[in-house]
Amino acid sequence: MPKINRVRIVNFTYNQNRHIYDSMFDYYGGESTLNILANGGGKSVLVHMLMQPMVPKMNLKDRAFKSYFKKVGPPTYIMIEWLLDDNAGRVTTGIGIKVTSGKNSSEENDESIRVITFTSEYNSANKFDIENIDLTYREDNITKMVEFDKVIKNLSYAEKGNEYNVHVYRWEVPEDKKKYNDSLATYKINPSEWRRLMTKINEKEAGLGTFFDDCKTNKALINKWFMPAIEESLNKNGNVIEQIRELIKNHAEQLVLNEKIIEEKKVFELFKVKSQDLLLKLEKYNNILNVIEDTEISIGNLYRFLNIRHEELLNKKDELKIETEKNKGAFDELLYNRLSYDYYKEDNNLSDFLKKRNELIEKIENINEYVNELKHKQQVMECAEVFKDFEKTGGDIVKKESELKTETMGQEQIEDKLNDINYSLNLLYDKKIKCENNDLSIKKEELSDINRSIEDYKLQKTSHEDEKSEFDKRLISAESSIAVFNREEKNIKQRYKDFTLERNYLLQEYDKKEVQDYNKFLHDKKEDTVDKINRFVDEKDKNKEEMNQLEIMIKAARQNIQRLAQKVDQYKRSIIEYEKSREEILSIYKKYEINSDKLFYKDIAIGIIETELNKFNGVIRDLNSQQDSIEKYINMYESGKTIPIPIELKEALDDNGIDIDFGYEWLKNYSISAEDKETLLSNNPFIPYSIIMSRRDFENLKKIDLKLFTSLAFPVIERESLEDKLNIVTFNQIKNIGDMNFLMSFNQKLLDERHLRELLQQRQNELSEIKNSIKDAHKATQNTMIDKSRIEGFEYTEHEVESLRISLENVENELYDENNNIASLEEKNLNIRKENEEIDQKLMQLYTGENNINMQTDEVIRLFVLYEDYLKSKAEKTSLEDRIKNTINSIEGLEKTIVRLKNEEYIKKAQIDEVIKTLEEDIKEYAKYANAKNGNMETGTIIDLKAEREGLISQQGGNVKSLQRDLDSLNERYGRLYEKLQEYNIPEIEYTTITYSFIELKETKALLEDYQDKEKKLNSQKDKLSGRIEETQKSLKYKHSEIYNRCQGKEPKDIEAIEYLDFDTVGEALMLEKNDLESEMYKLNTEINKLDGEINKLYDYREFQYRVENVEPIEDLSEYRTNIINEYKNLQNKRDVKKEELRAEYNNFEMQFIDKADIFEQLFTNLLNDEKKYKYEYGSYAIERAIIQIDMKLKQHSIDIQRIEDMERSISDITLEYVKKVYDEMASIDRNSAIDVFGSRKKMLTISMPPKEGLDEIILNEYVKGTISNCVSLYKQGKPMDNLLSNEINTIDLFDRLIGINRVGINLTKIEQNKTTKLTWREAISTSGGERFVSAFVIFISLLSYSRGSNILKHTQDSKVLIMDNPFGAISSEHLLIPMFEVAKKYDTQLICFTDHDKPAICDRFNLIYAFNVEREVGRYDEYLDVKIKKNLVKKDEEEILTSSMFKLEQQSLF
Secondary structure, eight states: EEEEEEEEEEEEEETTTTEEEEEEETTTTOOOEEEOTTTTHHHHHHHHHHTTTTTOOOTTTTTTTGGGSSOOOSOEEEEEEEGGGOOOOEEEEEEEEEEEOOOOOSSSGGOOEEOOOEEEEESOOTTTTTTTSSSEETTTTTTEEHHHHHHHHHHHHHHSSSSSSHHHHHHHTTHHHHHHHHHHHHTOOOOIIIIIIHHHHTTSSTTTGTTTEEEEEEEHHIIIHHHHHHHHHHGGGGOHHHHHHHHHHHHHHHHHHHHHHHHHHHHHHHHHHHHHHHHHHOOOOHHHHHHHHHHHHHHHHHHHHHHHHHHHHHHHHHHHHHHHHHHHHHHHHHHHHHHHHHHHHHHHHHHHHHHHHHHHHHHHHHHHHHHHHHHHHHHHHHHHHHHHHHHHHHHHHHHHHHHHHHTTTHHHHHHHHHHHHHHHHHHHHHHHHHHHHHHHHHHHHHHHHHHHHHHHHHHHHHHHHHHHHHHHHHHHHHHHHHHHHHHHHHHHHHHOTTTOOOOOOOOOOHHHHHHHHHHHHHHHHHHHHHHHHHHHHHHHHHHHHHHHHHHHHHHHHHHHHHHHHHHHHOOOOHHHHHHHHHHHHHHHHHTOOOOOTTTOOOHHHHHHHHHHHHHHHHHHHHHHHHHHHHHHHHHHHHHHHOSSOOOOHHHHHHHOOEEEEEEEHHHHHHOHHHHHHHHHHOOOTTTTOOOOOOOOHHHHHHHHOOOOOOOOOOEEEEEEGGTTOOEEEEEEEEEEEEEEEEEOOOOOGGSHHHHHHEEEEEEHHHHHHHHHHHHHHHHHHHHHHHHHHHHHHHOOHHHHHHHHHHHHHHHHHHHHHHHHHHHHHHHHHHHHHHHHHHHHHHHHHHHHHHHHHHHHHHHHHHHHHHHHHHHHHHHHHHHHHHHHHHHHHHHHHHHHHHHHHHHHHHHHHHHHHHHHHHHHHHHHHHTTTTTTSSOOOOOSSSHHHHHHHHHTTTTOOHHHHHHHHHHHHHHHHHHHHHHHHHHHHOOOOHSSOOOOOHHHHHHHHHHHHHHHHHHHHHHHHHHHHHHHHHHHHHHHHHHHHHHHHHHTOOOOOHHHHTOOOHHHHHHHHHHHHHHHHHHHHHHHHHHHHHHHHHHHHTTTGGGGGGGGOOOOOOSHHHHHHHHHHHHHHHHHHHHHHHHHHHHHHHHHHHHTTTTHHHHHHIIIIIIIGGGGGGGGGHHHHHHHHHHHHHHHHHHHHHHHHHHHHHHHHHHHHHEEEEEHHHHHHHTTTTOEEEEEETTTEEEEEEEEOOOOGGOHHHHHHHHHHHHHHHHHHHHTTTOOOHHHHHSSSSSHHHHHHHHHGOOOEEEEEOOOOOEEEEEHHHHTTTTHHHHHHHHHHHHHHHHHHHOEEEETTTTEEEHHHHHHHHGGOOOOHHHHHHHHHHHHHHHEEEEEEEEEEEOOOHHHHHHHHEEEEEETTTTSOHHHHHHHHHHHHHSSSSTOOOOOOOOOOOOOOOO
8 A cells, every 4th residue: 555645725614713724735755744732723633534535425423424524615626646655656646625615504315415536647747736736726815616517628638638747527427436436446546445344444533442342252343344354355256165065955956856866876885885885895705715725735834844854854863973973073073173282382492491591691691790890989989099098108107297296396497498399399299280181181082972972872872762662663553454354364364164264373474385275266166156056047037037938918808898897888878878768768758658669769858858848847937026126115115105106207306415215214214193194095095106205306307317217107205295195096006186186095904014014924934835846847847858868869779879889799708718827827827926026036146156155265265465565564573672682782782871970070070170179279289389489399199298298387385105106097097998908908099090980979979879680680580580490391391291191192283283272262172062062962962852742732733734735944843833733723713703703794784784775675685695605705806796786776866966965075175275364364464563662562463263273173164064964954845955055155254164263263462561461362352441442452453454464476565555534642652662663664654643642751762743733813713724734754944834824715605
C-alpha cells in the first residue's frame, strides 16, 4: 500500500462556522505525523473527512456524512497524494462534494448532494497534481471557487486526452462507484479494508483499545478476526469451502444412486480380505505338514549320519595311535638335539668367561702399574718433605756453631765477619734469583706443553666418542633391522604352518637349499590352484552358454505367453464390457418393463423411453409455473413490495434524491391499530399498490425527465395525503374513480404480522415442495436421458458375442500349453543355475586360496628381502660391536692419560707457585744485602751463611754450655733425618730437585687410594669370574654325561646338524601336537561313546533313514537330536491344533458369506465340502476361482465405483490441503512481529501451533466422512443438505477438527519499565488501558500486514497507513509508546494521529508534528483552522509555517 505524502482540504466547513479554506499538509514522503488539536477543535471531524477519498459518503458511527453538507454553496474537496510503492510515482485520490438543493434544515431527506471522485497519477508536478489542480481562482483580490461542473469538465477532458493520467467518477452513475473502487485497488488502496477496519477503530477516541473487547479468548479472536482474514486470503481465486460443500452434495447423491453396487463391492472386498486370511491359515497348516515331512527326512538323515560318523571315528582312532608313536619319537630326537645344543652352549659360555677373565687381568695389570707409579711419587714427595726438614736442621746446626764460635771472638772481628757474610749473601742471592727465574721459565714452558697435550688428548677422546656414537646409531639400526626380520619371521610362522624354515643356532642363518625348496613348494601350490580354477571356469562358461540358449527359449515363450495373455485379457475385457453393458441394459429394460429378449432390438426400447421423457417435461413446465407464482407472493410478503418496480426506475429515483416507500411496506410498518389501517384502506384502497413519496419529491419528479419506459402503471401518493379520503365507489372487487374502474382486492390479513408469518411459512413450504418436485423431475428426466443414451450406445450383436467366447477358449488352451512348456524350460535352467552356484562356491574357495597363496608368496618374498638385510645387519652388528669395544678401550686409555696429565698439570702449577713464592722471598732477602759491595767471599750455603750471620748479630751474650746443648740436640735430629732419608731408598737427585708441596702430596694420596679401590674391584670381579669358570667346567662335564645317559650312550651331535634348529618352536609345536593328539584321542573316545548313545535313542525312528537320498553332515549332534525330536513332537501337536482351527475358520467363513451371493453358494456347496479343502493347492484354487468371478463382477461396476472412490478421496485431499493451508497461514501471522527491546529481539506476537507432523489427519477424514454420511441420510429423506453443510463444513470447524483451536496459543510481550513479560491473549486483553491498547495495536497491525501479504522476492512489507483519533488517551508512558512505534516501524506503517496531548513522551516519538488552532476571523463570527509545524526533523526549517489559503467564498447559487 502506498503512503500519504500530502493532504489538501479545500472549502470545508464544520461546526456551522468553522472553516478550512485551503490547507495543504505535507507528510514528507510518508512520515508518521502527530496532529495536535484541542478538545472540541474537530479531531474526529478531520479523521472522518480524511477517510472520504477512500470510502466516499462513509458515515462514522453516529455522525452521518450528510450532516456536514446541508447548505447549498461552493463545493468541498478533500484530496490525498500517495507515494506509490517501489518509487512508481505519485497518485492523488480526491473527492468533490457539492450541495445542490435543499433547505437549511436538519431534515436530511430535504437535501441533495452531488459527489464525484477522481484520481490523477504523475511522476512530477503537473496541472492535475494535488497542488496545481484548478479548484480556485483569484478575482479582485478575492479567492473564489471554480464552478463544480467546470472542475468535472476539466477532469473529463484530461481523462479523454493522452497527456494526463486522470480519471473521474460520477457517483450518480452506479458503475462508476465500482470502477473507482477497482481503480483504488490497482494502487493497493483497499476501500473494503478502510470501511471494515479503519472506520471501526475511529468510531470513538482510542477506539483501537476496545477493538477486540468482544474477543476475550483465543478462540473468539481466531474465529472473529484470524479466520475471516485467512479465508479472504485463501479464497481470492474461488471459495474453497463452497467447492467442498458442492462436492459433498454431489458425492452424497452418487452414493445413494450406487448404494447397491457399493454394498456388493464391500461384501466382495471383505471376502477377498477374509479369504486371504483363510488362505494364509491354510498355507500355514500346509507349511506345518511340509515341515513335518522335512523333519522326518531330517531325522532319517541324522540316523544315517550318526552311523557313518561312528565308523569314521573308529578309523580315525587307529590313525591317531600311529601319529602318537611318531610324536614320541620326535620328542626323543628333540631331547638329544637340545641336550647337544645345551652342551655346546655351555662350552661357548666357558670360552666367553675365560676371555673376559683375561681381559680383567690385563686391566688389573695396567692399573697396578699406575698404582706403583703413584706410590713411588708419594714416597718422593714424603722424602722431599723430610729433606726440607733435614736442610733446615743443618742450617740450625751451622747457626748454633756460629753462635758458639762468636762467643769466643771480638767485636771488630764480628763486624768484618758480618760484612763478608753480607757480601757473600749478596752474590749468592743474586745467583739464586737468576737460577730461579730460569727455572720458572722452564716450568711454565713445561706447563704449556702439558696443557697442549691435555687438549690434544681431549680432542682425540671427543673424536673417539663421536665415532662411538655413530657406531651406536648404526648398531641400533642393525639391531632394529634384525628385530624387524625376527618379528616378521615369527608372524609368518604363526600365519603359515607350512613355513618350516629354521635358522642354525650358532650362525642364525637359513640353509640355502631349504629356501629354494620352499619357493618351489609355493610355486607348485599356486600352479595347482590356478589349474583347478581354470577347469571350473570352463565348466561354468559351458553351463552359461547352455543357460543363455534356455533364456532365449524362455524369453520367446514368455513373449508368446504375454501375447496370448494380452489376447485373453483383451477377450475377457471385451466379454466383461459386454456383460456389464448387458446387465446395465437389462436393468434399464426391467425399469421400463421391456422384455429381455429384446436386448438386441434397441429401437423399440428407445421409443418407449422417449414417451416417458415427454411426460417428465410436461410435469416440469407445470411445476416451474407454480414456483414462479409462489416466489412472487413470498417476495411481496418479505419486501412489502406489492408492485414490481424496475431496477432502472428505482436507481433513477435514488440518483435524483427522491426517497420512496412502497405502500404495502409502509402500511405494514405504520404504528397504528388494525382498525385504523382498515379505515386508511377504505379511504384509499390504492395504498398497498402505490409508491409513496414526499410532496416536494413529487414536485421535483414532475420536473425531471427520467428518460426510461415502464411496462406497468405505478400509483403515486404524496406522503402528506395518505390519510385523505378518496371519492371511490366500490362494487365488490371493482373500485370506481371518476371514469376509471380498477379490479383490486387486498387481503387485509397481510397487515397482521402473525398471519403474515403463517402465510409466508405456508408459501415457503409449498415452494420447498415444488422445488423438490422439480429437482426430482429433473433428476428423473436426466436419468431417463442417461438410460436412453446408454441404450443407444449398446452396439453388440449376438454373432459378435458368440465369436468372442469361442476366441477366448482357443487362446486360453494355447496359453495353458505354453505355460507347461516354459515350466519345463525353467526347471532345466534352474538345475543348471544350481550347478553353477555349486561351482561358484568352489571357485570362491579356490579364489580365496589363490589370494592366500599370493599373499603368502608376497609376504615370504618380503621376508627374504628382509633376510638379506638381516644378514648384512648381523655382519655389521658383529663388526660394530668389535669396533665399539676397541673405541671404548681407546677412550678409557685417553681418559687415564688425561687424568695423569691433569695431575702433572696440577703439580707443575704448584711447583711454579712455590718457585714464585721462593723468588719473591729471595728478592726481599736480596734487598737486605744490596749495600754490601765489597768483601771476602765466605764458603757455605745461603742457609749456613744466614745462620752464621744471625749468630754474629746476636752478639756475644749467649751461654756456651747452652749453645753446646742445643748443638748436640740438632746434631742428633740431623742424624735421625738422614737415616729416614736412607730408609726410602730413593736416589738423592729425585727428592732434592723438587720442591715439596703439601697439596700435591694430598692429591697424589687421593688418586692412589682411588686406583687402589678400582684395582680391588677388578680383582673381586676376576675372582667371581674364576668361580663361574669353575662352575661352568663342572656343568659342561655334567651335560656330557647327561647326553650319554639319556640318549643311549651317544656323544653330542655335531654342531652343524643342530645349529639352525629353533628348539622352543619345535618343542612347542611337538608339545602342541602331543596335546592335540591326546585331546583328539580323548574327544574321539568321548564322541564314540556319545554316538553310541545317540544311535540307541533314535532307534524308534530308524525307518525314516530309507527316505534319505543324500546324507547331509550335522554339527552339535546331541542338541540337534534333542531339538529335532522335540520339534517333531511339537509339530505333530501343532498340526492337530491348526487343523481344528482351520475347520472352525472354514465354518465361520461359510456362515459369513454363503447367503450373500450365488458365487459363494457354489464355492461352499461344490468346492469346499470335503477333506480336499485342507490341501492348500485345492483350497487356494477354489478361492482364487471365486475371486476371479468377483473381479469380473467388480469390473462391471469399476467405473462407477472408482469415480465414487476418487470423489471421496478428492474431497478428503482438498479438505486436508485447505486446512493445512489455513494452518500455514495462521502460523505466518506473527512472522514479522519481532522488535528490539532492551538490546535484544523480542516477538511482540507469538502464535504457537501444535507440530504439523503430529496432526491427526484421520480425525478430519472421519469428520468429513461423517458429514457425507449425514448428507446421504438427508438425501434419502428428500431433505435439503445446505444447512447441514453450512454448519459442519466451514473453516472454523474443519480447522478445529484437525488442529484444535484451543491448541493454538496466542501470546503477547508486555513491556514494563525494565523488563518484558509474556502474556496470554486473555491476560493481555484484561490489562490496563495502555497495555491493552499496545496489545490490540500489535494484533491489528499483524492482521493488517497478513491481509496485505509481504513481498517475498524483495523481503519487504507492504507499507500501511493508519489514521487514528486520539490513540494516546490510554497510552502515554514511554515504555508503552516505544514498542508501539517499533512495531509500526517494523510493519512499515505510517501513523497519522490526531490528539490533544502534547506530552514529551508522545511528541518525542514523532519527527513531524502539526499544531492546529481555532482562530476567529477579524470582525466576524466565523472561525478558521490555523495550522503550524510545531516540529520537523524531516525538513531543516523547523519554524516553517504552513500557509492556509484564506479567502472569501462567493455565496452564489450554481443553478
